[in-house]
Structure formats: C-alpha cells, structure tokens
Amino acid sequence: MSEAAGEVGIAVIGGAIIRDAKTARSHNTALVFDSSGEFVGSYRKLHLPEEEGFWETSHYDPGDQPPSVIHGLPLPVGIQICSDVNRPEGSHLLGALGAELIVCPRATEAATFARWKTVLTANAITSCTYVISVPRPQPEFGVPLGGPSFAVSPTGEVLAEGSESMILVTLDRTVLKEVRRGYPGYLPVRADLYAQGWKSVASHKITTPPA
Numbered sequence: 702m703s704e705a706a707g708e709v710g711i712a713v714i715g716g717a718i719i720r721d722a723k724t725a726r727s728h729n730t731a732l733v734f735d736s737s738g739e740f741v742g743s744y745r746k747l748h749l750p751e752e753e754g755f756w757e758t759s760h761y762d763p764g765d766q767p768p769s770v771i772h773g774l775p776l777p778v779g780i781q782i783c784s785d786v787n788r789p790e791g792s793h794l795l796g797a798l799g800a801e802l803i804v805c806p807r808a809t810e811a812a813t814f815a816r817w818k819t820v821l822t823a824n825a826i827t828s829c830t831y832v833i834s835v836p837r838p839q840p841e842f843g844v845p846l847g848g849p850s851f852a853v854s855p856t857g858e859v860l861a862e863g864s865e866s867m868i869l870v871t872l873d874r875t876v877l878k879e880v881r882r883g884y885p886g887y888l889p890v891r892a893d894l895y896a897q898g899w900k901s902v903a904s905h906k907i908t909t910p911p912a
Contacts, residue, residue, distance in 0.1 A: 707738025712774050714804055716782070718761055727761040731780045731806065735773050742771035746782035747791065754810075754844035768795050776801045776872070779830070783807040786817070786834075789824050796828030797890045801877055805834040811847035818851060818862075825853045829886045831860075831872050838864065855880040 706713040712735050719730045729746040745764025749757040768791045770777045779795030779802070786792065786805050795803055803824070809817055817834070825832040833852045840846055852860040852870045855877060860870045880886050 702732060703734050703738040703740065705738075706734040706736060710736050712736050714778075714780070714806070716806060728764055729757070729761055729782060731782055731804075733771050733774070733778070733780070739773070741773035742778075744768060744771075744780040744782065746785060748784040748788050750784055755808075767791070770795060770798045770800045776874070779803045781805045781824075783809065786820055786824055789820070789827065792824040792828045792830070792832075793890075796830045797892070800828075800830050801874065802831045802833065802872060803828065805832060806836075807834055808837040808846055809848060810845050812845065814848035814851075817848070821851055822853050822857055822859075825855050826857050827885060829855045829877065829880045831855060831877075833870070855886075 702713050702715040712733070714731060714733050716729065716731045718727055720727045729749075731744045731746075732740065733742045733744075735741050745766065747764045747768075749761070749763050751758045768779055768781065768785075770779055777800050779792070779798070779800035781791050781795075781803055783806065786807075792803055805821065807817065821832050821834055824830075831852070831854060833850075835850045836848050837846045847864075849862050849864045850868055851862050852868070854860055861868045
C-alpha cells in the first residue's frame with residue numbers, strides 16, 4: 702500500500718488483520734498512507750458482529766482505543782470500519798474532534814445497502830462531516846457481499862452512489878463551514894455530560910433476557 706501510494710502520488714487507505722506482538726491480540730486495522738507513501742495513521746475496528754457469514758469475534762479482537770483524527774493528509778480524516786457506523790458515537794466524536802471526512806470501508810451484503818445508506822447519511826448530517834464508504838464488491842465464500850460505493854455531504858446530499866471501478870467526488874470546505882454554523886452543527890457537544898452517562902453504562906451490568 703505504501704509503494705502504491707508513493708508511485709501514484711495519492712493517499713491510500715487500506716486494511717489488514719494485524720497481530721499485536723505485545724498483546725498477542727489480532728485486530729482488523731485500517732492503515733493510512735499519504736501521497737508520498739509515508740504511514741500517517743491507523744484505526745482498529747471496535748464493533749465486531751458474530752453471526753452467519755460474519756464470525757468476526759472468532760477471528761480477531763475488537764479495538765481498544767477510541768477513534769481519533771488522522772492528520773498528514775490534505776484534510777483531517779477519521780475512520781470507521783463497517784459495523785462501527787452503526788454505533789454513531791464514533792462518527793460524532795470524530796466530527797467534534799475536527800474531522801472533515803469520515804471514511805467507512807465495509808464488507809456488507811448487497812441486499813442491506815438501503816439500511817447502510819440511511820445510517821451513513823444520518824452520520825454525515827449529525828457529525829457535520831463528509832462520509833465516504835467503499836464496500837467489498839462481490840460475493841466471497843458464499844456470503845452475498847456487494848452493493849454500491851457511497852459518498853454523502855454533511856448536508857445529506859448524495860454525491861455518489863454506484864458500483865463503478867472508480868468514482869471521483871469533490872469535497873468543499875465551504876460546505877463544512879456553513880453546516881457547522883447552522884443546525885445541528887452549532888449545538889453544544891456536551892462531552893462532559895455524556896461522559897458521565899457512558900461511565901454509568903460501563904459500570905452497569907446488562908443482562909440479556911432468555912430467548
């Protein structure tokens with residue numbers, strides 16, 4: 702990935718399952734390289750499904766760090782991997798930290814794209830960021846993966862939706878400034894208050910009722 706980025710002269714975001722030598726834990730990890738091929742940041746997937754076709758907790762561990770903004774590219778970028786977008790706290794945190802773009806690689810079933818589109822659009826509007834998501838393009842190991850790539854503005858405007866091999870979109874910083882001055886962008890984040898609430902959730906043992 703580093704060589705590809707440096708040779709073509711564009712930033713590259715890719716991924717791998719990486720084993721941590723210190724902890725012996727493996728993580729689904731996004732890797733970010735700038736246009737010279739220099740490694741500038743990474744992110745470990747936090748939310749792992751465990752169901753037919755997606756036995757992820759059986760293969761690697763959830764990340765142990767909150768999402769953070771990656772610098773060193775033409776604009777500040779945040780990453781959410783696949784199921785992470787269905788816990789929108791990560792997207793909201795990235796927006797509050799100053800991310801202007803959230804990239805969401807995903808491996809999802811083509812038939813479920815309408816739901817993902819709704820979630821990705823809502824995350825863009827409520828976090829006041831651009832959101833771009835690229836899927837694994839075709840079925841693998843009997844799992845009907847696929848669906849279009851998708852790019853949406855913080856206004857909710859769909860910039861691209863398709864399955865072409867390459868799609869280009871233009872991001873406009875003036876749009877970001879406008880939405881962050883308007884509603885809901887100007888609303889306070891209330892990080893301290895929500896931190897108290899989440900702390901109580903972390904200390905509260907939740908039991909699942911029997912089926």
